[in-house]
Amino acid sequence: xxxxxxxxxxxxxxxxxxxxxxxxxxxxxxxxxxxxxxxxxxxxxxxxxxxxxxxxxxxxxxxxxxxxxxxxxxxxxxxxxxxxxxxxxxxxxxxxxxxxxxxxxxxxxxxxxxxxxxxxxxxxxxxxxxxxxxxxxxxxxxxxxxxxxxxxxxxxxxxxxxxxxxxxxxxxxxxxxxxxxxxxxxxxxx
Amino acid sequence: xxxxxxxxxxxxxxxxxxxxxxxxxxxxxxxxxxxxxxxxxxxxxxxxxxxxxxxxxxxxxxxxxxxxxxxxxxxxxxxxxxxxxxxxxxxxxxxxxxxxxxxxxxxxxxxxxxxxxxxxxxxxxxxxxxxxxxxxxxxxxxxxxxxxxxxxxxxxxxxxxxxxxxxxxxxxxxxxxxxxxxxxxxxxxxxxxxxxxxxxxxxxxxxxxxxxxxxxxxxxxxxxxxxxxxxxxxxxxxxxxxxxxxxxxxxxxxxxxxxxxxxxxxxxxxxxxxxxxxxxxxxxxxxxxxxxxxxxxxxxxxxxxxxxxxxxxxxxxxxxxxxxxxxxxxxxxxxxxxxxxxxxxxxxxxxxxxxxxxxxxxxxxxxxxxxxxxxxxxxxxxxxxxxxxxxxxxxxxxxxxxxxxxxxxxxxxxxxxxxxxxxxxxxxxxxxxxxxxxxxxxxxxxxxxxxxxxxxxxxxxxxxxxxxxxxxxxxxxxxxxxxxxxxxxxxxxxxxxxxxxxxxxxxxxxxxxxxxxxxxxxxxxxxxxxxxxxxxxxxxxxxxxxxxxxxxxxxxxxxxxxxxxxxxxxxxx
Numbered sequence: 001x002x003x004x005x006x007x008x009x010x011x012x013x014x015x016x017x018x019x020x021x022x023x024x025x026x027x028x029x030x031x032x033x034x035x036x037x038x039x040x041x042x043x044x045x046x047x048x049x050x051x052x053x054x055x056x057x058x059x060x061x062x063x064x065x066x067x068x069x070x071x072x073x074x075x076x077x078x079x080x081x082x083x084x085x086x087x088x089x090x091x092x093x094x095x096x097x098x099x100x101x102x103x104x105x106x107x108x109x110x111x112x113x114x115x116x117x118x119x120x121x122x123x124x125x126x127x128x129x130x131x132x133x134x135x136x137x138x139x140x141x142x143x144x145x146x147x148x149x150x151x152x153x154x155x156x157x158x159x160x161x162x163x164x165x166x167x168x169x170x171x172x173x174x175x176x177x178x179x180x181x182x183x184x185x186x187x188x189x190x
Numbered sequence: 191x192x193x194x195x196x197x198x199x200x201x202x203x204x205x206x207x208x209x210x211x212x213x214x215x216x217x218x219x220x221x222x223x224x225x226x227x228x229x230x231x232x233x234x235x236x237x238x239x240x241x242x243x244x245x246x247x248x249x250x251x252x253x254x255x256x257x258x259x260x261x262x263x264x265x266x267x268x269x270x271x272x273x274x275x276x277x278x279x280x281x282x283x284x285x286x287x288x289x290x291x292x293x294x295x296x297x298x299x300x301x302x303x304x305x306x307x308x309x310x311x312x313x314x315x316x317x318x319x320x321x322x323x324x325x326x327x328x329x330x331x332x333x334x335x336x337x338x339x340x341x342x343x344x345x346x347x348x349x350x351x352x353x354x355x356x357x358x359x360x361x362x363x364x365x366x367x368x369x370x371x372x373x374x375x376x377x378x379x380x381x382x383x384x385x386x387x388x389x390x391x392x393x394x395x396x397x398x399x400x401x402x403x404x405x406x407x408x409x410x411x412x413x414x415x416x417x418x419x420x421x422x423x424x425x426x427x428x429x430x431x432x433x434x435x436x437x438x439x440x441x442x443x444x445x446x447x448x449x450x451x452x453x454x455x456x457x458x459x460x461x462x463x464x465x466x467x468x469x470x471x472x473x474x475x476x477x478x479x480x481x482x483x484x485x486x487x488x489x490x491x492x493x494x495x496x497x498x499x500x501x502x503x504x505x506x507x508x509x510x511x512x513x514x515x516x517x518x519x520x521x522x523x524x525x526x527x528x529x530x531x532x533x534x535x536x537x538x539x540x541x542x543x544x545x546x547x548x549x550x551x552x553x554x555x556x557x558x559x560x561x562x563x564x565x566x567x568x569x570x571x572x573x574x575x576x577x578x579x580x581x582x583x584x585x586x587x588x589x590x591x592x593x594x595x596x597x598x599x600x601x602x603x604x605x606x607x608x609x610x611x612x613x614x615x616x617x618x619x620x621x622x623x624x625x626x627x628x629x630x631x632x633x634x635x636x637x638x639x640x641x642x643x644x645x646x647x648x649x650x651x652x653x654x655x656x657x658x659x660x661x662x663x664x665x666x667x668x669x670x671x672x673x674x675x676x677x678x679x680x681x682x683x684x685x686x687x688x689x690x691x692x693x694x695x696x697x698x699x700x701x702x703x704x705x706x707x708x709x710x711x712x713x714x715x716x717x718x719x720x721x722x723x724x725x726x727x728x729x730x731x732x733x734x735x736x737x738x739x740x741x742x743x744x745x746x747x748x749x750x751x752x753x754x755x756x757x758x759x760x761x762x763x
Binding site for chain 2: 004005006007009010011012014016019020023024027028029030032034035038042046122123125129133137
């Protein structure tokens with residue numbers, strides 16, 4: 001596969017793909033910053049939201065935190081394997097990361113199903129609107145990360161484009177960090 | 191996906207052969223191109239097409255204001271709902287589908303690789319995807335005119351509850367299509383912006399240090415960073431608005447625990463930096479044009495750069511000056527008054543630097559130079575009237591009048607129209623290999639500039655007399671229906687019609703010069719920057735003979751030790 005010479009240059013001293021993923025993360029921070037900033041302003045102005053938040057299941061939230069952090073560990077190990085040039089192992093570890101993402105989504109689906117069937121829907125009040133919107137945007141990022149990771153694993157299995165393993169890992173850690181913000185804000189603060 | 195796209199020839203490669211080169215089919219070359227220049231042309235012509243539509247909308251609603259209730263030729267009678275969708279979509283299209291694609295995406299795509307001496311963008315496929323998402327967004331916003339209830343009529347700022355309740359904005363599905371289109375457009379520019387920033391950071395020619403980067407490249411990169419860091423909250427707000435419109439959530443509904451002001455914060459946190467997102471590329475274009483045509487080094491290269499960065503930082507702290515009468519704390523209003531007045535300092539400094547660049551230069555008044563000078567002059571009026579509005583006490587009186595409208599047209603018009611014409615006429619020889627007709631170019635320039643002032647100077651007067659924006663028919667308000675006011679409205683509308691007609695000269699000039707203009711050669715303006723060392727138009731890969739190296743800054747004009755009055759960046763010392 002031929003690339004433009006532009007792609008292979010590195011005037012800033014950082015590989016192009018890594019530079020780009022950091023800029024993507026910068027723009028993502030602004031998106032989640034907008035959601036969470038709005039949520040926080042409302043939360044501080046409405047003491048009653050603590051009562052609504054009491055209905056969230058912090059044990060399931062904690063489980064999901066654990067699942068995501070574990071999957072991030074698999075992503076780190078995949079990066080290590082890719083550095084050593086072991087594409088096959090990197091691919092397998094990426095599949096494990098994906099499985100973590102899937103497990104996270106399953107727990108999320110169970111939670112939402114429970115909450116919606118007990119009358120706590122996105123239109124119940126503004127707290128629940130924020131709850132579903134913020135966690136929903138995050139879940140979309142989990143899904144997108146999983147899909148991209150499957151593509152990266154496909155090529156990594158053939159020992160090609162191994163630098164991509166690191167890039168998708170950086171993105172996955174970011175998704176993880178967003179959850180680290182969402183979990184206390186939506187589940188713990190009561 | 192086609193993996194065998196012929197890229198990657200030149201100095202960095204061991205073999206100079208035509209490896210990987212194959213004849214590209216029409217679709218590969220023009221419909222789904224990976225070449226940055228072709229993607230730039232797609233953005234440019236899509237932007238121009240949208241400008242024609244936005245201009246047509248302006249013609250229709252200006253006719254309604256000047257001659258209320260008449261059957262507008264080419265449109266028919268303007269209903270109140272139609273008036274609302276026309277003004278809403280005029281604003282939206284002109285900013286998001288004209289200024290952004292032309293100034294950032296078209297010039298950014300065309301100029302960045304050529305001016306930094308690279309063969310393409312770092313991610314050609316993301317670049318192509320960016321245009322495709324943008325094109326879909328254009329179809330969505332125009333498609334809204336053909337759904338039941340018509341296009342969105344809740345004003346381009348889309349304040350709730352006007353924008354979230356169909357009974358107020360008189361449009362149904364059109365509202366959701368509008369916010370979806372804006373959302374997609376932002377995604378397209380995030381994709382493009384990542385490419386611009388990464389390319390400029392990583393892919394510069396060997397030897398091109400930070401201070402050797404042409405100003406327009408710097409400005410497009412700074413603008414892309416500003417866009418990237420400011421648009422996120424509005425993307426989040428867009429999702430909330432779609433939910434409010436369609437799912438029945440109450441993010442912006444005060445009756446049910448929401449807050450309509452939240453939208454104004456999310457919108458203007460992006461909306462004000464957005465002004466500088468489109469301003470900076472135009473400022474960059476003007477820097478390159480005036481140095482070339484005054485044969486002088488840019489006075490204070492680093493000053494311009496630092497003021498641009500300062501403007502960018504400050505632009506994140508001024509947004510609430512749009513909300514002085516929205517019920518914000520007056521003490522807070524004082525803070526935003528101060529930041530707003532402060533931001534005029536770096537902008538004024540930029541204009542002074544440009545005037546200092548012109549001072550003592552040997553100026554040639556070519557068409558691009560006329561546009562660039564007009565930019566400085568007209569933008570000055572926009573900037574100075576902004577100071578009136580930035581002061582909260584005065585803004586309480588002026589808010590939402592035609593004074594505001596005239597003010598921001600004096601900023602956006604120089605940016606999006608005058609700046610674009612300066613850039614387009616300056617780089618036309620590079621883009622198409624032909625010279626434009628100077629006589630037609632100057633005729634077009636004078637007609638456009640005179641009528642532009644004819645439209646908007648009178649509107650300052652009307653605004654100061656209390657004429658409010660977004661009113662369908664002023665005859666319903668006795669104090670606004672006075673004959674002298676109606677005369678001014680008619681004068682502005684006639685000027686608009688002349689101005690729109692004058693654009694035919696431009697399109698005729700473009701087509702005629704493209705077909706049968708004299709060949710331009712590589713460097714018709716005797717300019718220094720790298721794009722002028724490539725063939726006109728540059729082939730795929732830009733420099734098939736090998737990518738250039740850089741030895742000096744971009745503005746070494748009239749160097750005392752040299753016979754030639756210019757010194758190309760790629761010429762070894």
